[in-house]
Amino acid sequence: xxxxxxxxxxxxxxxxxxxxxxxxxxxxxxxxxxxxxxxxxxxxxxxxxxxxxxxxxxxxxxxxxxxxxxxxxxxxxxxxxxxxxxxxxxxxxxxxxxxxxxxxxxxxxxxxxxxxxxxxxxxxxxxxxxxxxxxxxxxxxxxxxxxxxxxxxxxxxxxxxxxxxxxxxxxxxxxxxxxxxxxxxxxxxxxxxxxxxxxxxxxxxxxxxxxxxxxxxxxxxxxxxxxxxxxxxxxxxxxxxxxxxxxxxxxxxxxxxxxxxxxxxxxxxxxxxxxxxxxxxxxxxxxxxxxxxxxxxxxxxxxxxxxxxxxxxxxxxxxxxxxxxxxxxxxxxxxxxxxxxxxxxxxxxxxx
Amino acid sequence: xxxxxxxxxxxxxxxxxxxxxxxxxxxxxxxxxxxxxxxxxxxxxxxxxxxxxxxxxxxxxxxxxxxxxxxxxxxxxxxxxxxxxxxxxxxxxxxxxxxxxxxxxxxxxxxxxxxxxxxxxxxxxxxxxxxxxxxxxxxxxxxxxxxxxxxxxxxxxxxxxxxxxxxxxxxxxxxxxxxxxxxxxxxxxxxxxxxxxxxxxxxxxxxxxxxxxxxxxxxxxxxxxxxxxxxxxxxxxxxxxxxxxxxxxxxxxxxxxxxxxxxxxxxxxxxxxxxxxxxxxxxxxxxxxxxxxxxxxxxxxxxxxxxxxxxxxxxxxxxxxxxxxxxxxxxxxxxxxxxxxxxxxxxxxxxx
Numbered sequence: 001x002x003x004x005x006x007x008x009x010x011x012x013x014x015x016x017x018x019x020x021x022x023x024x025x026x027x028x029x030x031x032x033x034x035x036x037x038x039x040x041x042x043x044x045x046x047x048x049x050x051x052x053x054x055x056x057x058x059x060x061x062x063x064x065x066x067x068x069x070x071x072x073x074x075x076x077x078x079x080x081x082x083x084x085x086x087x088x089x090x091x092x093x094x095x096x097x098x099x100x101x102x103x104x105x106x107x108x109x110x111x112x113x114x115x116x117x118x119x120x121x122x123x124x125x126x127x128x129x130x131x132x133x134x135x136x137x138x139x140x141x142x143x144x145x146x147x148x149x150x151x152x153x154x155x156x157x158x159x160x161x162x163x164x165x166x167x168x169x170x171x172x173x174x175x176x177x178x179x180x181x182x183x184x185x186x187x188x189x190x191x192x193x194x195x196x197x198x199x200x201x202x203x204x205x206x207x208x209x210x211x212x213x214x215x216x217x218x219x220x221x222x223x224x225x226x227x228x229x230x231x232x233x234x235x236x237x238x239x240x241x242x243x244x245x246x247x248x249x250x251x252x253x254x255x256x257x258x259x260x261x262x263x264x265x266x267x268x269x270x271x272x273x274x275x276x277x278x279x280x281x282x283x284x285x286x287x288x289x290x291x292x293x294x295x296x297x298x299x300x301x302x303x304x305x306x307x308x309x310x311x312x313x314x315x316x317x318x319x320x321x322x323x324x325x326x327x328x329x330x331x332x333x334x335x336x337x338x339x340x341x342x343x344x345x346x347x348x349x350x351x352x
Numbered sequence: 353x354x355x356x357x358x359x360x361x362x363x364x365x366x367x368x369x370x371x372x373x374x375x376x377x378x379x380x381x382x383x384x385x386x387x388x389x390x391x392x393x394x395x396x397x398x399x400x401x402x403x404x405x406x407x408x409x410x411x412x413x414x415x416x417x418x419x420x421x422x423x424x425x426x427x428x429x430x431x432x433x434x435x436x437x438x439x440x441x442x443x444x445x446x447x448x449x450x451x452x453x454x455x456x457x458x459x460x461x462x463x464x465x466x467x468x469x470x471x472x473x474x475x476x477x478x479x480x481x482x483x484x485x486x487x488x489x490x491x492x493x494x495x496x497x498x499x500x501x502x503x504x505x506x507x508x509x510x511x512x513x514x515x516x517x518x519x520x521x522x523x524x525x526x527x528x529x530x531x532x533x534x535x536x537x538x539x540x541x542x543x544x545x546x547x548x549x550x551x552x553x554x555x556x557x558x559x560x561x562x563x564x565x566x567x568x569x570x571x572x573x574x575x576x577x578x579x580x581x582x583x584x585x586x587x588x589x590x591x592x593x594x595x596x597x598x599x600x601x602x603x604x605x606x607x608x609x610x611x612x613x614x615x616x617x618x619x620x621x622x623x624x625x626x627x628x629x630x631x632x633x634x635x636x637x638x639x640x641x642x643x644x645x646x647x648x649x650x651x652x653x654x655x656x657x658x659x660x661x662x663x664x665x666x667x668x669x670x671x672x673x674x675x676x677x678x679x680x681x682x683x684x685x686x687x688x689x690x691x692x693x694x695x696x697x698x699x700x701x702x703x704x
Contacts, residue, residue: 007441007704041646063647083647084603086614086663089359108604111662139648140604140612251436252460252492260492262438266678267703270622294393294674295415295435296491310463311438322646326618327678329701349681349701351619352359 001340008249008313009263011324011331012340017243018048018225025207025224026055032211037061037080039202039222042322044347045331046074048225059102061202061220065093066350068103074346078102080200082132082167082220084112084140090352091119094127104128106167108141113154113161120160128164129155130200133185135178136171145181149188156194163189165198165217172205172234175212182215205234228321229280230273239282239317246279246316246324248297250308259287259308261297263316266327268292271320279316284308289316353692360601360665361615363676363683364692369595370400370577377559377576378407384563389413389432391554391574394674396699397683398426400577411454413554413572417445418702420455426698430454432552434484434519434572436464436492442704443471446479456480458519460493465506465513472512480516481507482552485537487530488523497533501540508546515541517550517569524557524586527564534567557586580673581632582625591634591669598631598668598676600649602660611639611660613649615668618679620644623672631668636660641668 006012029036038052039061049060049071059078062068068079079101085094097103098120107113107129120127131151134141142148148166155163166185170178178201186196201213202220204227210219223230226244227237248263268278270292278289278297284306291298301307308314318324325331326348333341358364381388390404391413401412401423411430414420420431431453437446449455450472459465459481472479483503486493494500500518507515518537522530530553538548553565554572556579562571575582578596579589600615620630622644630641630649636658643650653659660666670676677683678700685693 005441007439009703084662086601086603087359089357108606109662112603115663134606138610139606139645139650141606143606249438251438251464254460254486254491254493254495258490265621265623265675269617270624270675271617272622293491294678298491310436310461311467323617323622326646327701328703349679351361351680 001342003334003338003340006247006332006340008247009267010247011328012245012247012334013226013331014243014334016336017241018051021225021227021241021243022052022055025221026057028207029219030056034210034216035218037200037218037220038225039063039220040067040071040347042222042225042325044325044345045343046071046346049074049076052225058218064350064352065090065097066352067347068097069093070347070350072097072101076101080104082106082130082200084108086112086115091115095119095123098123098127104130104164106130106132107151107155108132110151110154113151113158117158117160123160126160126162129161130165130167130198131155133166133168133181135168135181136174137169139169141168145184145188148185149192152189152194152196153192163194165196165200167200169202170206170213173209175206175209179213179215182213186215204231205236207236223321226321229275229317229319232280232317233275242317244318244321244324245282246318248314248316250310250312250314253308253310256307257300257302259299259301261299261314262295263297264295265292266294267324268297268316268318269320269323269327271323273319275319279318282315282317353694355686355690355692358599358684358692360599361619362599363680364597364599364686365578365683366595366686368688369593373577373579373593373595374404374407377573378409380559381571382408386562386568387570389552389570389572390577391572392419392423392699394574394577394677396677396697397695398423398698401428404577410570416702416704417442417449418704419699420449421445422699422702424449424453428453432456434458434482434552436460438464438467443467447471447475450475450479456482456516458482458484459503459507460484462503462506465503465510469510469512475512478512478514481513482517482519482550483507485518485520485533487520487533488526489521491521493520497536497540500537501544504541504546504548505544515546517548517552519552521554522558522565525561527558527561531565531567534565538567556583557588559588575673578673581627581669581671584632584669585627594669596670596673596676597634598670600666600668602662602664602666605660605662608659609652609654611651611653613651613666614647615649616647617644618646619676620649620668620670621672621675621679623675625671627671631670634667634669
């Protein structure tokens, strides 16, 4: 189909830009001696996961078991779930998945390790488990290098598990500090005669500084495949690197200063990520998307000379690409020759 | 199944509460002499639409054609789409749907009316069209009663269309002012010898004041069927009236002051609606959900004596029920006897 035949609101993925983004980050990280393990929650597409692996990634990273199951069914063979897997239902699925692909997970507490061990005690292969470290981002993770070493020893001693290393989502702008944290933890683990073969870091905004961490062995970038307005604002990409855009239509012009789009929070999400407004209208950056209801986007034209007509279409770079790809059952791939291919979003909506 | 068998994060809908909410609002609006036309974007479920019609609603309201198509296929026969329908693809679907059910739409500009007329000019029955009025909410809609009358006359003269009345989403707390606006518009239309048989208002937070508008003939409440934290904060419902809750699990306890839930923006959405935090933990209202990443909710325990264990489950009333119901492919209905029935969310994700 052609772009003109795509009804709005719709997500368009530019494949040439995707290919460039994958190649650039793969080369950058390989140049730093890091293995690349892309996070698929940005795209949630089997074809993109395969493209990342084909470009040299060692495997992928999924935040949910349900996403990992979709990717495993599609032939992806090496998956990290950097999440505390808890509860009988998920642990049973985890054990089944571990028999099918090369799977690793993370843990940040004895309670999580005990659950993993009980689920995997009778597996043929032990489950590789990384210790999640809170190196400053303030989410999950053990709080000190000493606590990381303690949990590593507990994993090493737990039936069915194998200590595989450290995992963190480093805070931006503090690479050297993160590096010292991880080096301390690694040294503590090695002092206990335990090897720490893998140190996994994540993030796209920090790709420029990730080499300064030093001790990492693999990196999990996610958003780099599409990029978005938050990365544009952070100076981490150019507009031409934004592969995911939302196409929308002006459906109302109630006043000279106001235009209404058919893209609201159900298309752009309410994620602000500290930005002003809910997305960038590429053709008219001075027209601000100031408010969203679920099915309407409110555009303030007060600082713009633009006077769009009803029915006019616009291209929007959303604040946060990952959450947008979860909102659409189907996205549209734009091939280099301009043709458009609709595609279901394979792993969207996996809530468990 | 039983509640203990539901894996988290999950949306639970309490059916006894739903039944009470439907009956209470139906009786309230009927008592005011208003027809009830529930907005289905809160639940997106065929069974709830049928329950609302069975309780006395004249029909339903859908924001998207795709939602209306799902509901029409399921036997709902009277549907309003209060949205400017624009573009060849949607207009073709609209014309097809109008042959199948009693359908009405709204318009707020000549451009929209021209499109509707072109699509419906050769229909056997004319399409009823309401003029959308901006009575102060500042979204879509004509700006003055005189402009409403002008557009009504244009609809009346357009082949394939029939002027059916006025539609507005009134701003909260300004019922008398909205009433005057609508009365002026109606008088202007009637002075031109055109009948104005229907005046449709919307909203749940304003149910207590809607009688003061006076000129309305039907009301489109949406959120009342489930209620949510925004309505609790507005004093429009009690906690016991909240039928939709998100069940989540504590997956990490990194520090004494911090707990991490397995419900992030993919379960609770980033919608703040002016509130502090991203949801109410029913058992511990002083534990604040202060931040969300996509798959994690960050709970600040600093003002709470609660020290939850990893694996503990909590019940959360989300800020905004409508957007939550769009995020899950499947929700869980809790019957009065406590049994749990999983159900697909029939009309979720309809983006066009």
